[in-house]
Amino acid sequence: MGIENIPARLADHPTVRKVRSRTRVRPGTLDAAWLRQLCIDAGVDDVAFASVENPELAGERDHVEEALPGTQSYISLVVKMNRDNVRSTARSVANKEFHHSSEIMDAAAHRITRALEEAGYRAVNPSMAFPMEMDRYPGRIWVVAHKPVAVASGLGVMGIHRNVIHPKFVNFILLGTILVAAPISSYGEPLDYSPCLECKLCVAACPVGAIKKNGDFDFVACATHNYREFMGGFTDWVETIADSADGEDFRSRVTDSENASMWQSLSFKANYKAAYCLAVCPAGEEVIEPYLDDRKAFMELVLKPLQDKKETLYVLPGSAAEEHAVKRFPHKPVKHVGSGIRGVRAIPDA
Ligand code: B12
Numbered sequence: 001m002g003i004e005n006i007p008a009r010l011a012d013h014p015t016v017r018k019v020r021s022r023t024r025v026r027p028g029t030l031d032a033a034w035l036r037q038l039c040i041d042a043g044v045d046d047v048a049f050a051s052v053e054n055p056e057l058a059g060e061r062d063h064v065e066e067a068l069p070g071t072q073s074y075i076s077l078v079v080k081m082n083r084d085n086v087r088s089t090a091r092s093v094a095n096k097e098f099h100h101s102s103e104i105m106d107a108a109a110h111r112i113t114r115a116l117e118e119a120g121y122r123a124v125n126p127s128m129a130f131p132m133e134m135d136r137y138p139g140r141i142w143v144v145a146h147k148p149v150a151v152a153s154g155l156g157v158m159g160i161h162r163n164v165i166h167p168k169f170v171n172f173i174l175l176g177t178i179l180v181a182a183p184i185s186s187y188g189e190p191l192d193y194s195p196c197l198e199c200k201l202c203v204a205a206c207p208v209g210a211i212k213k214n215g216d217f218d219f220v221a222c223a224t225h226n227y228r229e230f231m232g233g234f235t236d237w238v239e240t241i242a243d244s245a246d247g248e249d250f251r252s253r254v255t256d257s258e259n260a261s262m263w264q265s266l267s268f269k270a271n272y273k274a275a276y277c278l279a280v281c282p283a284g285e286e287v288i289e290p291y292l293d294d295r296k297a298f299m300e301l302v303l304k305p306l307q308d309k310k311e312t313l314y315v316l317p318g319s320a321a322e323e324h325a326v327k328r329f330p331h332k333p334v335k336h337v338g339s340g341i342r343g344v345r346a347i348p349d350a
Pocket residue numbers: 098127128129138139140141142143144145146147148161162163164165171172173174175176217219222223226227272273274275277278
C-alpha cells in the first residue's frame with residue numbers, strides 16, 4: 001500500500017514517513033545454506049529443515065499454527081552434550097550437563113530467531129523443554145514435539161529408548177525447533193537407516209524397566225522415578241506434607257536427603273533421577289569405537305556403575321516398575337509413591 005492510500009494523519013506521522021522513505025525488502029524463500037550457517041554460528045552443532053506440509057508431521061500442524069500463525073517451516077536444531085558428564089553416577093554432574101546444554105540450546109534458538117526477525121521473517125523459538133504450557137497439564141504441555149521434527153528433517157532416528165539418535169553424536173544431544181513463517185529452499189530427508197544397534201543396553205540400564213525390549217515405553221514408570229521432583233512427583237510431595245499429622249510424622253515419610261534434594265530442585269533446576277538409557281547408548285560414529293573394541297569392557301565402564309549405584313527407586317505400588325526394580329536391582333531400595341496425576345493411580349479423578 002502506498003503512502004497515498006493511508007489517512008493523512010497517519011501518513012504525516014514521523015515513523016510512517018521514515019519507514020516509507022526507505023527501500024522495502026520483502027522476505028522471500030529462506031536460503032537453506034545461509035540459514036544453516038546462521039544456526040551453526042549461533043552455537044548449535046547440527047541443523048536441518050522440514051516443511052509443515054510434511055505428512056510425517058501432520059500431528060504438529062495445529063499446534064504450531066497456534067504458536068505462530070502462518071508457520072511454513074521447521075528449523076530443527078541439535079546441541080551436543082558432554083558424554084562422560086551424562087554417564088556420571090554423580091547426579092549433580094549429569095543434571096548440570098542437561099541443564100547447561102538446554103541453556104545453550106535456548107540461547108542459540110533465541111539468537112537465530114532474532115536474526116530472522118531482523119531479516120524480516122516471522123519466527124518463534126518454543127522452549128527446548130521447560131517451561132511448558134502447564135495450563136494443559138497433564139495433557140500435551142509442549143508447544144512443538146522436537147523428536148518427530150528432528151526425525152523428519154533427517155537429523156536422526158528414534159532408538160529403542162525412544163530418544164533420537166544422531167548418526168554421529170548419538171543420543172548425547174538435546175533438540176530444539178524454531179517455527180518460521182516462510183518456505184526454505186530445501187528440506188531434509190529422513191535417514192535411510194537407524195543408528196540404533198538394538199543392543200538393548202538401555203533396557204538393561206533403566207532402573208524401573210521403563211524401556212521394553214520391543215521399543216515400548218512405560219511413560220508412567222519413567223515419569224514416576226525420573227521426574228520425582230517435577231510436576232506429578234512434586235504434587236505428591238506436597239500432598240505428603242498436607243497428609244502429615246505433624247513435623248515428626250512428615251519426617252517419618254520423607255527423608256532429610258529427599259527434602260534437601262527437593263529444595264535443590266526448586267532453587268536451581270529440577271533433578272532428574274536417571275537418564276541412564278541415554279548414558280549407556282554405544283551407537284553412533286563418535287561413540288561406537290570403544291564398544292566395538294571390547295563390549296564387555298564398555299559395559300563394565302559405562303553400564304555397571306549405574307546398575308551398581310545404591311539409590312532409591314520411586315515406583316507406584318504394585319506396578320510393573322516395582323516388580324522390575326525388586327527383581328533386577330535388589331540393592332536399590334524401592335519407595336512407594338503416588339503419581340501426583342489424577343487418574344494415574346494413587347490420586348482419585350477430580
Ligand atoms: C514429554 C516428554 C518426556 C516424557 C515422555 C517421554 C517420551 N518418550 O515422550 C518424560 C517425562 C518421560 C520424558 C523423559 C525424558 N526426556 Co523428555 N521430553 C518430553 C517432551 C516435552 C515431549 C516428548 C514428545 O514429543 N512426546 C510425543 C511423542 C513424539 O513421543 P513418543 O516417544 O512417540 O510418545 C511418547 C509420549 O507420548 C509418552 N506419553 C504417553 N502418555 C503420555 C502422557 C503424558 C501426560 C505425557 C507428557 C507423555 C505421554 O509416551 C509415548 C511413548 O513413548 C520433549 C520436548 C519437546 N518439546 O519435544 C522432551 C524430550 C523428548 N526429552 C528429552 C530427554 C533428553 C529426556 C530424558 C533423557 C530426560 C532426563 N534427563 O532424564 C528422559 C528420557 C526418557 C525416555 N527414554 O524417553 C529430549 C530427547 C532428546 C533426544 N535425543 O531425542 C527432548 C526432545 C527434550 C529436548 N529438547 O531435547 N520426556
